[in-house]
Amino acid sequence: MKVTLSALDTHESSFTPLVVIELAQDVKEETKEWLKNRIISKKKDGGAQLLFRPLLNKYEKETLENQNLYLVGASKIRLLLGAEAVGLVKECNDNTMRAFTYGTRHTFKGFDDDNDDFLTMAECQFIIKHELENLRARDEKMIPGYPQAKLYPGKSLLRRLLTSGIVIQVFPLHDNEALKKLEDSWYTRFTIKCQPTDSIRGYFGETIALYFGFLEYFTFALIPMAVIGLPYYLFVWEDYDKYVIFASFNLIWSTVILEVWKRGCASMTYRWGTLVMKRQFEEPRPGYHGVLGINPVTGREEPLYPSYKRQLRIYLVSLPFVCLCLYFSLFVMMIYFDMEAWALGLHESSGSEWTGILLYVPSIIYAIVIEIMNRLYRYAAEFLTSWENHRLESAYQNHLILKVLVFNFLNCFASLFYIAFVLRDMKLLRQSLATLLITSQILNQVVESLLPYWLQRKHHMQVKRKVQALKADIDATLYEQVVLEKEMGTYLGTFDDYLELFLQFGYVSLFSCVYPLAATFAVLNNLTEVNSDALKMCRVFKRPFAEPSASIGVWQLAFETMSVISVVTNCALIGMSPQVNALFPESKADLILIVVAVEHALLAFKFILAFAIPDKPRHIQMKLARLEFESLEALKQQCSVPFTHLWNLMPVALADTHSDCLAPTQQVKLATENLKEEWREGEKEKAP
């Protein structure tokens, strides 16, 4: 994205803007100057040593309105040194994955001093973000010009600037050329093909590429279930033995696909280098607060918050609150069923047109209430989790995901469970399942991607017209791009996308033996979902910062839990089917015992299967073992470097003990003295 700004001074000719910083409108000149200095000054002076420039020069500022946009870039060497600092792992010429270091850069595949392709743009932006976030206060007590924005040594400047509202946002820029290319290989041509995960990873980073990889894998994995489920619908198979076959296949299949995904994911992230990437020490998340103290791990000054207080908040406030919400959700569901029964009763007793319409009222009210509850709960969960004051962003995310997951699970499936196990109305279950699955899928795609895309386009046109009207005389490509992108929505992470897939997996697997067609619908949905999600990433939202990740994390656990629950529900459903009941006409107890035994056997088999399938493919295991072996050997080498002479020196004292007349303690002392001296000399040599 070599956009040249012809309108700018010629001696600032070539500069690749990677990241945009938007300041508040009323930021003082003093602060701007200070920030600029900190960003461009040398590393040894506590700066980030990056390139920094306002979007507009002085002449333009007077005519255009956005005076608070700044561009950040970096020279190539700076980026390479940054890559070393963040611990990026790249492929070497001998096909191994190693942490990149500047000194050994020529041993890496595709590296060339004249070549810019070595680091992907997503990596460059990630490096710049990392460097900006690691710009730390030195002796400043506050941000110049803002006495209320307090600083202490080691505090991340960017985080304080963001929390005190001086910096409004920091976001990476799109690269229109690369984006066009990515879109072409991704979704604009409507053919069924594999997701270009490597290109997505190059443009958006590993976390998002993993989501699309998982979405694609999951869709393919559902196809066998869809194919087996289809004849059940076409030929109206209702025999219990066929359902048993389908359910058994389903259960084993869902275990296998989750295990195989782990392996595929490991292969993928090994290739990307994130599997072996050393996790950087995590900084406290922006909202974290506490009494200033010394972090026992890093030795740096930072806010501390006692862990027991957090535990108290979690177990005494959050947990009861979540339980209460769950109870309330069940309560609302019961009211819905009561209303439904009441409406049905009314309609049956006085079958007029009016009461016919009344039949739909409970469902509509319930759907609206569920939507409202979901949203309210989401806010409450975010508030509570942030109030729990987790130090790490990852811990915050995990607690939030857990809270939201449990509630969403109950909200989506409680009514189905009620219909299945209390009302025991399989026809109604099938009907509700189909309605819920299909409407939620269609709604999701419209609300999530198509609608925002349409709004986005409208806004886009407006801005374009405005820019053209205002400054028809200058080439304002970059200006237009930045102004457009800064107004785009922010992508809040893969949470909602995974949640959607998780619920879909629930619809498919929990009641699979009652409604085998669910998998078919899920496959059809996902084939378009891939495209609408891609559209959303490319055109609706601001480009997100790349985030390295080695797996889908807590979602793997969530999907596995769902597949365990589905064993229980499917066994129960089969046990309740009239065909199976007909086999045990006299004794229901025997039937239940057999079903329970089968269920336990299936669960045990599932755990054994999950245990027996290795989480990483053999070739990855070998490569990881090789890496570990090499690092151990290197450590030995390194340790023994100052002592290579030692091994030659020792025999004087040791091997000759046999014939030596000195008392051993004396010998030891002698040898030790020699060693000490050698060591001291070695130390001196090393010091400059």
Added chain:
Amino acid sequence: MKVTLSALDTHESSFTPLVVIELAQDVKEETKEWLKNRIISKKKDGGAQLLFRPLLNKYEKETLENQNLYLVGASKIRLLLGAEAVGLVKECNDNTMRAFTYGTRHTFKGFDDDNDDFLTMAECQFIIKHELENLRARDEKMIPGYPQAKLYPGKSLLRRLLTSGIVIQVFPLHDNEALKKLEDSWYTRFTIKCQPTDSIRGYFGETIALYFGFLEYFTFALIPMAVIGLPYYLFVWEDYDKYVIFASFNLIWSTVILEVWKRGCASMTYRWGTLVMKRQFEEPRPGYHGVLGINPVTGREEPLYPSYKRQLRIYLVSLPFVCLCLYFSLFVMMIYFDMEAWALGLHESSGSEWTGILLYVPSIIYAIVIEIMNRLYRYAAEFLTSWENHRLESAYQNHLILKVLVFNFLNCFASLFYIAFVLRDMKLLRQSLATLLITSQILNQVVESLLPYWLQRKHHMQVKRKVQALKADIDATLYEQVVLEKEMGTYLGTFDDYLELFLQFGYVSLFSCVYPLAATFAVLNNLTEVNSDALKMCRVFKRPFAEPSASIGVWQLAFETMSVISVVTNCALIGMSPQVNALFPESKADLILIVVAVEHALLAFKFILAFAIPDKPRHIQMKLARLEFESLEALKQQCSVPFTHLWNLMPVALADTHSDCLAPTQQVKLATENLKEEWREGEKEKAP
């Protein structure tokens, strides 16, 4: 153990023998000479640089018979360098645990150049074993004098010597003084006190100390169960609600104790340094064979055996064989029950004295058959596992443990399960449980410790008398010790000890609600078991080599699995109790459904509990995080050392880009050239 050999030449005066090597009687002089040279020669010449000496000098050899015993020792510096090579972790002066290096030895707690206490004797012996095992073939094609004992570069000499029968055994020596001290603090004074785990670890190493730590912890953890169980026996409580309370307490308790053990174990092994000790790259186990090739991980030449062949052997031969054995064991059990029924029938129809005796015959036959089956199966399992040709000792052990565990579980508990769930005779169950538990415990202690100890003492006396008769004129303390110890049995690892505890845990937890007294018996047994096991370690067996380990490994999993199974059995037992059945007089199906629901809830609660309790205590987590943080920081420092000047150099090219007129690509080139030169100079400086 500064045993001076006054009978030896005076100039070999002080030598601490740590390890004994016993050669075969007919080993050629040429081979002995070669072995000696390899052991004492310098490291750079491919030697082990250890001290090596025959037990007897030439004058004695003529009069005494054991001419093939050799002593191995090492000087203090050699041991310290060895400690660095094996990656020993020790406590520093600032209370952190760090890998020991010779260069930084003065920063470690308790280190003093004049002091011998820094390394425990167990550690010294472990280091010597490691060095001996890492003595590798260079260009030798065979062991001198033994053309059939082939070598290839990199092959461990000691392993080849052992497999070709030239070396009969290698074992560490006891230290009689330290042993006496250990015994005093351990078991000779009969007071109830904590196990001296730190002293045991110092003398026997971490694996054995962990076993005794676990045994003690487990005993203490059983006490609450024993205390709660006692009144059930004393007051003959038979109400189902009391049993429900006991069983529920039991289930939660068993989950909690296993989780808490993990935490305690982590604290302990952190203190010992094994929790953070880097696992060394494992060598192939002695019996491993295959076609010579290049190990893809190490790049060394070694036998290779394709993994798919091993998988085929496991899944096509071992697995069916184990299943067959399990089936056979069940079959034998059924015959036993048939015989029992037949004998009872015979006795009832014609109640004579003869048939009264006949009643005991089936039990006796069954007990004998079980014992025979156990032994035969053990041999078969060892043969099969070794035939599976695992590369690593750990993999071999895991597969063996799994095989033996499954069979033993079935053999011990199948009859109880049959009585409980098929015969549904709770009285018989209680009776069988008590008989099995108590007899197995008494038998074990006698067969395992007391009998061997008695035999050992007898043998001891014989040897002593013999030595005194032969050489009353020389001080033969060391000679006597070595000759005595070489004849002692070899301790085969903690497998049987853990297995015993595992089965005991099964007796206590599987049917706890039927027989609450089991925990009391288990506690009583363990209080003496600790002492008899300690006696066994100190007096019956050869001293084993110390083995560092960070946890009880696969046994944790085994105990957890047992506690999951016990949830199922206890729920089923309570569901079957007449009191509970009386609550649901008309519908057995409802009863079963409720029991199953409770069981599922308990299992879910168990998993959540196990998930919610962190595996490591917070202070250990902090310390581990600190270590990781430091190693990351060190890595950064290290990487940037050759580039400290780089950061000062860069600004010329980077920070001035703003005002510089050069095209950026030119600038990059310029800076890169500078860097390259600097780098080359740096490299030159480092090279001597």
